[in-house]
Amino acid sequence: MEKAVERQKILLRHLNPISSNSSSLLSPVNCASEVSPMAAFGDDIVIVAAYRTAICKARRGGFKDTLPDDLLASVLKAVVERTSLDPSEVGDIVVGTVIAPGSQRAMECRVAAYFAGFPDTVPVRTVNRQCSSGLQAVADVAASIRAGYYDIGIGAGVESMSTDHIPGGGFHASNPRAQDFPKARDCLLPMGITSENVAERFGVTREEQDMAAVESHKRAAAAIASGKLKDEIIPVATKIVDPETKAEKAIVVSVDDGVRPNSNMADLAKLKTVFKQNGSTTAGNASQISDGAGAVLLMKRILAMKKGLPILGVFRSFAVTGVDPSVMGIGPAVAIPAATKIAGLNVSDIDLFEINEAFASQYVYCCKKLELDMEKVNVNGGAIAIGHPLGATGARCVATLLHEMKRRGKDCRFGVISMCIGTGMGAAAVFERGDSVDNLSNARVANGDGH
Secondary structure (H helix, E strand, O other): OHHHHHHHHHHHHHHHHHOOOOOOOOOOHHHHHHOHHHHHHHOEEEEEEEEOOOOOOOOOOOOOOOHHHHHHHHHHHHHHHHHOOOOOHOOOOEEEOOOOOOOHHHHHHHHHHHHOOOOOOOOOOEEEEEEOOOHHHHHHHHHHHOOOOEEEEEEEEEEEOOOOOHHHOOOOOOOHHHHOOOOOOOOOOHHHHHHHHHHHHOOOOOHHHHHHHHHHHHHHHHHHHHHHHHHOOEEEEEEEEOOOOOOOOOEEEEEEOOOOOOOOOOHHHHHEEEEOOOOOEOOOOOOOOOOEEEEEEEEEEHHHHHHHOOOEEEEEEEEEEEEHHHHHHHHHHHHHHHHHHHOOOOOHOOEEEEEOOEEEEHHHHHHHHHOOOOOHHHOOOOOOHHHOHHHHHHHHHHHHHHHHHHHHHHOOOOOEEEEEOOOEEEEEEEEEEEEOOOOOOEEEEEEEOOO
């Protein structure tokens, strides 16, 4: 920690003359065609903290009696307390959330900010792009900082599927005209049916899906056993209510409780399909409905250096792409190449992936389509084992990815987070490991990508 801060101080002495030179609007720093590597380096949007709660089974797990504003408050408080940041310096809090009515959840997020100790002056808003909402929140904050709207922001996500739930995993339209437009009609399909469509259209077998599920649980169980997830999980003091006696018990939740270490092919093969007779999607090879929250603290690199904050990661790019809504799960296969291209990279340059396992069918397809090395994908398990609290998943993935990249060090430079999105989209973001400041390996120059 001290060595990292000292290296940042040395770099800061080089950056200060550039950042403080405001005497001429025509200085090289202010000319887009002559941006210096140092100026580009200091303008990087970086993540200085990323934490999440444990992810718990909806209506049965550790957070079944915990309200969403309490979940969110725990991670909002953590990102400022663990960085010793004055909460009043935060320019905005953007929260991804999906199921709850918009105005209700917006109010709850404002309440959560007060619970976490933020003053009146810090605004809060919500964003809903279905399962990518948490990642969209992080991207929105990064874009706002880059645009100069504010200097410091928090991208977060929260979902309490114990409190709010969509029956059948689909959508409802009040406009009967939707039935007259095939693509509009497909937007209303239950998500499980889109999973079956992917499996059928692209030949993903039941066996492949069950194998992916077993591997997800195996990796998640190993990560928990190793203790490595303690780096990213904030323990939450809460209560649990006995459904019969109504007695309340104080508990601390700090471990993902949906992981099944003994998951195996034989047991999964016994499960009946859920959405289609003779289909392949089961409760065992689809993501769990869950409760959880996550938060990510972002600012420009030069500000992080001035504050002496270690840099966890660099936000490099973000892309959202549209796909056929009837096979919405293929979204990552399109969004990942789009995001890497924006970052000046190829998919083969990525060292680590967090791809949301909404359904094993789409997860398997996307990995095969992109020809990914599975030893680089979801190395600590995914949503099939951990769970998928819709609005929180993107923020959860940022915490998981960046802490794992930090552990792996110099052999893990670039990481990608991606997920499919209901109604037919995919989202992806590229991150760079943030601790290689000694030799400016994270700098981007005008005519190159620094790779």
